[in-house]
Amino acid sequence: xxxxxxxxxxxxxxxxxxxxxxxxxxxxxxxxxxxxxxxxxxxxxxxxxxxxxxxxxxxxxxxxxxxxxxxxxxxxxxxxxxxxxxxxxxxxxxxxxxxxxxxxxxxxxxxxxxxxxxxxxxxxxxxxxxxxxxxxxxxxxxxxxxxxxxxxxxxxxxxxxxxxxxxxxxxxxxxxxxxxxxxxxxxxxxxxxxxxxxxxxxxxxxxxxxxxxxxxxxxxxxxxxxxxxxxxxxxxxxxxxxxxxxxxxxxxxxxxxxxxxxxxxxxxxxxxxxxxxxxxxxxxxxxxxxxxxxxxxxxxxxxxxxxxxxxxxxxxxxxxxxxxxxxxxxxxxxxxxxxxxxxxxxxxxxxxxxxxxxx
Amino acid sequence: xxxxxxxxxxxxxxxxxxxxxxxxxxxxxxxxxxxxxxxxxxxxxxxxxxxxxxxxxxxxxxxxxxxxxxxxxxxxxxxxxxxxxxxxxxxxxxxxxxxxxxxxxxxxxxxxxxxxxxxxxxxxxxxxxxxxxxxxxxxxxxxxxxxxx
Numbered sequence: 001x002x003x004x005x006x007x008x009x010x011x012x013x014x015x016x017x018x019x020x021x022x023x024x025x026x027x028x029x030x031x032x033x034x035x036x037x038x039x040x041x042x043x044x045x046x047x048x049x050x051x052x053x054x055x056x057x058x059x060x061x062x063x064x065x066x067x068x069x070x071x072x073x074x075x076x077x078x079x080x081x082x083x084x085x086x087x088x089x090x091x092x093x094x095x096x097x098x099x100x101x102x103x104x105x106x107x108x109x110x111x112x113x114x115x116x117x118x119x120x121x122x123x124x125x126x127x128x129x130x131x132x133x134x135x136x137x138x139x140x141x142x143x144x145x146x147x148x149x150x151x152x153x154x155x156x157x158x159x160x161x162x163x164x165x166x167x168x169x170x171x172x173x174x175x176x177x178x179x180x181x182x183x184x185x186x187x188x189x190x191x192x193x194x195x196x197x198x199x200x201x202x203x204x205x206x207x208x209x210x211x212x213x214x215x216x217x218x219x220x221x222x223x224x225x226x227x228x229x230x231x232x233x234x235x236x237x238x239x240x241x242x243x244x245x246x247x248x249x250x251x252x253x254x255x256x257x258x259x260x261x262x263x264x265x266x267x268x269x270x271x272x273x274x275x276x277x278x279x280x281x282x283x284x285x286x287x288x289x290x291x292x293x294x295x296x297x298x299x300x301x302x303x304x305x306x307x308x309x310x311x312x313x314x315x316x317x318x319x320x321x322x323x324x325x326x327x328x329x330x331x332x333x334x335x336x337x338x339x340x341x342x343x344x345x346x347x348x349x350x351x352x353x354x355x356x357x358x359x
Numbered sequence: 360x361x362x363x364x365x366x367x368x369x370x371x372x373x374x375x376x377x378x379x380x381x382x383x384x385x386x387x388x389x390x391x392x393x394x395x396x397x398x399x400x401x402x403x404x405x406x407x408x409x410x411x412x413x414x415x416x417x418x419x420x421x422x423x424x425x426x427x428x429x430x431x432x433x434x435x436x437x438x439x440x441x442x443x444x445x446x447x448x449x450x451x452x453x454x455x456x457x458x459x460x461x462x463x464x465x466x467x468x469x470x471x472x473x474x475x476x477x478x479x480x481x482x483x484x485x486x487x488x489x490x491x492x493x494x495x496x497x498x499x500x501x502x503x504x505x506x507x508x
Binding site: 042 | 361362364387388389390392393394395403405410412414432433434436437460461462463464469470475476477478479480481
């Protein structure tokens with residue numbers, strides 16, 4: 001038997017801007033075990049429900065993560081609205097869907113850039129971040145924020161988007177699409193990218209299901225699982241198609257995200273074409289009394305916002321089960337048997353969001 | 360749109376058996392959430408199949424041990440370690456036991472009983488003068504002293 005070494009990966013690592021640590025047990029160049037450690041920056045945001053009432057807490061939910069900020073506040077509001085039986089106006093549901101898909105789009109473009117940087121493909125990184133800018137500009141013009149949008153509220157949304165701005169969004173995304181396709185083509189066809197990703201970090205469909213994989217990681221292994229199919233918000237009116245690949249390796253996970261970027265543009269265009277006129281919020285009366293698990297599809301997969309109230313203006317419990325937390329067991333499985341040089345790419349193609357995990 | 364969510368209260372001794380049955384039926388394990396009550400904990404185990412959530416609810420006292428389901432659903436170990444670290448509950452036979460080091464919080468077991476402030480729901484208000492029954496109003500009007508007499 002080869003000599004075993006323990007190699008630490010993280011919490012600070014060039015490919016990861018956020019802290020996660022793995023103790024990698026290796027035999028020669030092969031990993032035989034991986035033990036993850038989290039909670040380097042745990043913030044205890046869930047316990048803030050004791051100090052912020054259910055209306056104010058939307059702002060805390062908005063700040064769970066920078067990349068999926070809007071989705072957290074949307075999921076939280078959805079949970080509270082379900083408990084209180086609030087009928088959110090249709091226009092607000094459409095606006096939420098538009099911002100949610102734009103969030104997915106910018107998150108995936110950002111991921112594409114970070115992944116390219118990890119391969120040493122810096123020009124691709126620069127191009128990806130350049131293409132992300134128009135999406136952030138849309139956020140800024142429609143909500144006032146580029147990272148934390150603060151657009152969702154219990155009972156609807158805080159801001160409306162006028163017809164001219166909606167038409168402008170469609171035009172800008174139409175211009176962005178060919179540029180994204182061009183960038184994606186480089187990513188998909190480049191020899192060095194394929195060499196680093198094809199056949200690396202494989203997980204089978206069965207393992208992905210049993211180990212609780214969600215999001216692009218599950219879909220890249222052939223699992224047709226996308227929470228948007230449930231039909232929350234305005235997705236019930238849209239043609240949502242889960243992007244599924246079957247190879248189960250790092251390359252398949254990239255393909256899923258690239259196809260999802262383009263699909264998000266289609267969904268935004270479809271939502272803008274169908275958005276009805278009307279109010280964007282309803283007045284909420286009373287306090288939440290009951291419980292609900294709201295499930296939505298974030299860029300990284302299924303997220304659950306569980307809220308429980310007992311009739312007080314403060315929630316009794318709020319819990320977020322984020323996709324990265326759900327993907328950790330599969331991460332361990334994938335790392336076992338991999339080469340030590342592939343670890344950064346494997347972890348990056350899983351797209352872990354430590355900010356969400358350390359909520 | 361409301362997603363149907365079924366919650367079935369069960370005894371903790373039945374947990375492993377029911378979880379094994381769900382595994383055999385093809386459910387995937389989604390999460391465990393825990394809520395601190397006045398003197399006990401409420402654990403909700405969620406499973407999903409074809410976008411339909413099925414929840415099992417277990418009530419446990421602070422000193423009680425909960426059996427682990429990580430032998431059946433291997434991804435459950437993370438959630439069980441989380442509950443151990445944040446709520447102080449003991450989970451028996453976890454597949455991977457971090458022994459309290461998964462969440463290195465400054466306050467140990469921050470969600471355990473006594474450390475969580477359970478909100479008090481508002482008490483029903485006493486009826487105001489306008490809300491009092493009509494008969495009482497009439498009565499008080501009759502008994503009012505006649506001014507200036």
